[in-house]
Amino acid sequence: MRRRLLKTQETLSRQALFDELTGIANRRHIFTLLENEISRCRRYGYALSVAYFDIDFFKRINDNFGHHAGDKVLKTVCSVVELGLRKVDMVGRIGGEEFCIILPECELQNANGIIDRLRKSIASIKFDAGLLNGNITASFGVTELKRNDDLTSLIGRADELLYEAKHGGRNCVVGRM
Numbered sequence: 001m002r003r004r005l006l007k008t009q010e011t012l013s014r015q016a017l018f019d020e021l022t023g024i025a026n027r028r029h030i031f032t033l034l035e036n037e038i039s040r041c042r043r044y045g046y047a048l049s050v051a052y053f054d055i056d057f058f059k060r061i062n063d064n065f066g067h068h069a070g071d072k073v074l075k076t077v078c079s080v081v082e083l084g085l086r087k088v089d090m091v092g093r094i095g096g097e098e099f100c101i102i103l104p105e106c107e108l109q110n111a112n113g114i115i116d117r118l119r120k121s122i123a124s125i126k127f128d129a130g131l132l133n134g135n136i137t138a139s140f141g142v143t144e145l146k147r148n149d150d151l152t153s154l155i156g157r158a159d160e161l162l163y164e165a166k167h168g169g170r171n172c173v174v175g176r177m
Contacts, residue, residue: 074097108175
């Protein structure tokens with residue numbers, strides 16, 4: 001009985017922190033991690049970059065191929081992103097097909113390079129012919145923590161840059177302070 005109770009507590013703890021489908025941090029957890037990184041980077045004088053991204057035309061994938069295909073795309077993209085990041089970097093699902101990447105001790109110029117490599121890796125994913133016709137792409141907004149930033153201003157800027165990337169043609173990285 002005690003073992004089953006512990007297993008249930010572990011399951012509930014995991015569900016409170018991680019997205020069930022992708023296995024990455026959920027919205028609440030990634031923002032808590034980001035708050036902690038902001039504090040740490042300020043205390044030690046380190047740079048911190050943040051990227052927001054989403055999968056281009058994701059609704060079309062769900063509409064044309066079904067939610068099973070959409071789920072497979074989400075899981076695959078998250079796996080590719082996790083493999084392309086350093087161990088200290090973190091990725092979380094903000095909602096739907098939108099994600100946040102935390103890049104501690106990483107200045108904007110380096111972050112732009114890392115994120116562009118991720119963009120290319122996502123664009124090179126090959127899905128079964130029956131699942132999708134063609135490749136998927138993602139758009140990214142990248143920014144670096146400024147002196148007066150708090151969580152809201154930092155992620156707000158990353159989100160604005162993401163929308164700029166989407167309006168600029170998609171499958172690109174827009175990064176600036």
